[in-house]
Amino acid sequence: MARDRRDSYYWQAKRDGYRSRATFKLTQINRKFEVINEGDTIVDLGAAPGGWLQIAKELSGGRVIGVDLQRIKPIDGVDTIKGDMTADRTIEKIINLVGKDGADVVICDAAPNLSGNWSLDHARSIDLVTSALGCAKKILKPQGHFVVKVFEGDMFKGFIDKVRNNFTYVRAYTPKASRSQSAEIYIIGKKFLTAPLRKGDEFEVTIKKLGSSGDGAITIEGFVTFVKDVEVGEHVRIKINDVKPNFAFANVIERL
Ligand SMILES: C[S@@+](CC[C@H](N)C(=O)[O-])C[C@H]1O[C@@H](n2cnc3c(N)ncnc32)[C@H](O)[C@@H]1O
Numbered sequence: 001m002a003r004d005r006r007d008s009y010y011w012q013a014k015r016d017g018y019r020s021r022a023t024f025k026l027t028q029i030n031r032k033f034e035v036i037n038e039g040d041t042i043v044d045l046g047a048a049p050g051g052w053l054q055i056a057k058e059l060s061g062g063r064v065i066g067v068d069l070q071r072i073k074p075i076d077g078v079d080t081i082k083g084d085m086t087a088d089r090t091i092e093k094i095i096n097l098v099g100k101d102g103a104d105v106v107i108c109d110a111a112p113n114l115s116g117n118w119s120l121d122h123a124r125s126i127d128l129v130t131s132a133l134g135c136a137k138k139i140l141k142p143q144g145h146f147v148v149k150v151f152e153g154d155m156f157k158g159f160i161d162k163v164r165n166n167f168t169y170v171r172a173y174t175p176k177a178s179r180s181q182s183a184e185i186y187i188i189g190k191k192f193l194t195a196p197l198r199k200g201d202e203f204e205v206t207i208k209k210l211g212s213s214g215d216g217a218i219t220i221e222g223f224v225t226f227v228k229d230v231e232v233g234e235h236v237r238i239k240i241n242d243v244k245p246n247f248a249f250a251n252v253i254e255r256l
Contacts, residue, residue, distance in 0.1 A: 009177050020051030024177035033188045035145040043103045045085045046110020048072045086131040102141035108132040108148040122153030146189040163189045196221040197248050201240045
């Protein structure tokens with residue numbers, strides 16, 4: 001890197017013994033969104049050279065696993081896997097290390113090789129983050145958190161909608177430590193949803209009882225769902241409009 005592009009975060013990382021200036025991005029994200037807590041099991045996808053791993057270990061003190069195409073030089077108390085995060089074989093290795101309880105947090109700062117062609121780089125970034133989301137869905141505990149870097153472009157909205165479909169709380173955020181000319185933006189998804197329902201799903205149901213709030217209270221695939229403006233005995237078509245970790249809300253779209 002040319003000397004004139006080295007900024008204060010670069011020198012601060014060097015001074016503090018961190019492997020990358022990217023460490024400050026994770027610190028800033030965590031300060032704002034509190035994704036990493038003490039004792040957490042954390043998986044870092046695209047982790048080399050290991051700055052995020054150092055911070056993740058410091059913040060959680062728990063099990064930390066880093067995955068990268070490149071070899072990651074050892075860090076005390078951190079497991080590393082050399083492999084392609086988009087490959088099933090690598091995901092199997094991660095699952096073996098994480099164990100049956102799953103991970104509390106999946107973080108992904110992976111970046112494709114940049115070609116300089118904006119739309120190609122954006123498309124490659126979307127492929128990579130889609131794989132990261134797929135991996136997170138396989139390894140996260142219910143209510144776990146997800147942080148992922150995306151390069152902005154026209155497919156950004158489609159991707160953030162996919163994250164919204166799987167997490168209760170979703171925000172896009174650019175930490176101060178991101179370079180001002182960078183197109184990168186981080187998506188933070190909190191509270192991984194394992195409910196069998198998704199916003200927009202439709203069902204035909206019969207209301208058998210009301211909950212204490214007066215809404216219809218039904219169970220769909222074992223999941224409690226509250227339906228507005230219904231009476232006991234009504235047969236209705238409903239649409240799910242919000243999914244929380246332990247229950248969902250729906251509106252009537254047709255009285256049958
Ligand atoms: C910006 S660096 C990550 C920096 C890291 N957060 C840190 O603080 O040191 C992006 C990394 O993503 C990795 N990467 C890109 N595609 C990958 C893939 N398919 N599987 C695993 N790692 C990948 C690259 O090898 C590179 O090391």
